[in-house]
Structures are given as structure tokens and as C-alpha cells.
């Protein structure tokens with residue numbers, strides 16, 4: 691095959707060099723070698739997206755503590771990515787401001803709000819509070835049961851969810867919508883939004899996503915690993931599981947020379963052990 695011109699369409703993801711170096715240093719200080727850095731949107735895609743979703747066109751949204759990662763997949767590969775500097779911590783901050791409480795207290799209250807909904811209607815949460823379908827008992831939170839420092843008494847769930855969490859969620863989804871539009875993919879993502887990350891468990895999340903963006907929304911746990919996975923079957927672990935799957939895929943596609951073999955100190959130890967064993971065999 692011959693040619694005079696070779697073209698490629700690439701999507702380049704950059705990061706602040708200092709932040710990346712510090713991250714690598716932290717990992718190395720606990721004794722782990724860093725093989726490479728992977729954008730968390732790509733890592734979580736490995737553990738939560740199906741091939742069909744990627745082919746059709748999908749927006750993977752990883753809502754963490756401080757950031758929301760957006761990764762758009764079209765025709766099977768990543769087409770656009772962005773990081774929005776808002777996440778679950780902002781909802782906690784808003785609750786702390788609204789309740790005049792500490793961040794720790796606000797976090798506990800936030801988790802108690804979502805805990806119930808997560809169990810009842812994780813994927814398709816038609817919010818029962820707004821439709822008034824919940825019993826009297828579930829409309830309030832008794833903060834005395836939450837082991838918090840402040841005395842906040844009984845709080846109305848509706849006030850906390852509709853008045854504090856919902857506006858922040860609406861902002862997050864509005865910014866996601868703007869990013870999709872800016873990238874030129876509005877109307878090109880029939881598989882809709884797949885939401886993961888720790889804050890994916892936030893109460894009312896999928897409903898607000900559907901209302902703001904008018905797209906199908908799926909909240910996803912990581913898949914693709916087996917064993918004792920109960921603990922990690924939670925959206926907060928999508929990146930970690932995705933990194934494992936990504937590393938496995940890369941090592942299959944492009945195995946390093948000597949990958950899997952001990953090197954450095956490990957190699958020296960192995961040679962020493964071999965010599966000791968061989969000496970033991972000598973008469």
C-alpha cells in the first residue's frame with residue numbers, strides 16, 4: 691500500500707503538569723509504580739458503558755466530589771471530553787450554608803437523603819416527594835438519629851431536596867448540556883446520559899437530568915470484574931474498576947516487553963532464590 695498523505699482525527703486530553711506530577715509522586719511514595727495516567731472519564735467508560743451505547747452515541751458523566759467529568763462517545767470512541775469544576779461537595783456546601791451547620795453534618799444529612807432513594811428507585815427515580823406519594827414518616831429527617839454535633843431537630847426533606855439540592859443539580863445538568871452543545875453533539879447522543887461517580891447517588895439526580903436535558907438517563911454501577919465485589923458495586927468505584935479493565939485491555943493490545951516478569955529488586959530476589967535452591971540440590 692502506498693500513499694502521500696495520512697490523516698488522523700485525534701482527541702487530545704491535557705492536564706496541569708504540576709498536578710499530574712504531584713499525583714504520580716503521591717502514588718510512588720506509597721510504594722506503587724505508575725505505569726501511566728488515564729483520564730477518569732475514559733476509565734469509568736470501561737466499567738460502565740456498553741459497546742452499543744458507545745456506538746450509538748452516549749454522554750458518560752462522572753460526578754465526583756469536586757468535579758464532574760464529561761466524556762462523549764460517538765461511533766465507538768471518545769469524541770469529546772471536559773471537566774466541570776462542580777460536584778457532590780458543592781451540594782454538601784449548599785446544605786451546610788442553608789442549615790448553618792458544619793460540613794460534616796451537612797454530608798451526613800445529604801447521605802441520609804439519598805440513602806433511601808438509592809434503595810428504592812435508583813435507575814428511574816420519579817421523585818416521590820414531589821408527587822406526594824411518601825408517607826408522613828418519610829417526609830422528615832430526625833437529625834438526632836444521625837450522630838451529629840449540632841441540634842437541628844426535625845428537618846423537612848422536601849425543603850432540603852427541592853430548595854437546596856435540586857437547584858445545584860439543575861446547574862450541573864445545565865452546564866453539561868452547554869458542554870454537549872458547545873462540542874457540537876446536541877441531538878447526536880441517542881443512548882443519552884450514563885451517570886456514575888460517588889455523587890451519582892444524589893437524591894432526585896436522574897429526574898433532574900431528564901427534565902433539564904430531555905435525554906434518557908441511566909445511573910450505572912461498575913461491571914466487568916468478579917469475586918467479592920459487593921463493596922465495589924457502587925458508582926463511586928467506577929473509575930477504580932475502569933482503571934483495572936483499561937490496564938488489562940492495554941496490556942492485551944500492546945504487551946510490554948518483559949511485562950509480567952519481575953524486574954528491579956524483584957528480579958534480584960528471584961535470582962537469589964534460584965541460586966539458593968540450586969545450591970541445595972548440589973551434593
Ligand SMILES: Nc1ncnc2c1ncn2[C@@H]1O[C@H](COP(=O)(O)OP(=O)(O)OP(=O)(O)O)[C@@H](O)[C@H]1O
Nearest residue numbers: 753754755756757778779804887888889891892926
Ligand atoms: N449515596 C450518596 N449520595 C449522594 N452523594 C454521595 C453518596 N455517596 C457518595 N457521595 C458523594 O460523592 C462524592 C465523592 O464521589 P467520588 O468518590 O466519585 O469522588 P472523587 O472521585 O474522589 O472526586 P473527583 O472526581 O471530584 O476528584 C462526595 O461529594 C460524596 O458526598
Ligand SMILES: [Mg+2]
Nearest residue numbers: 730754887929
Ligand atoms: Mg472522580
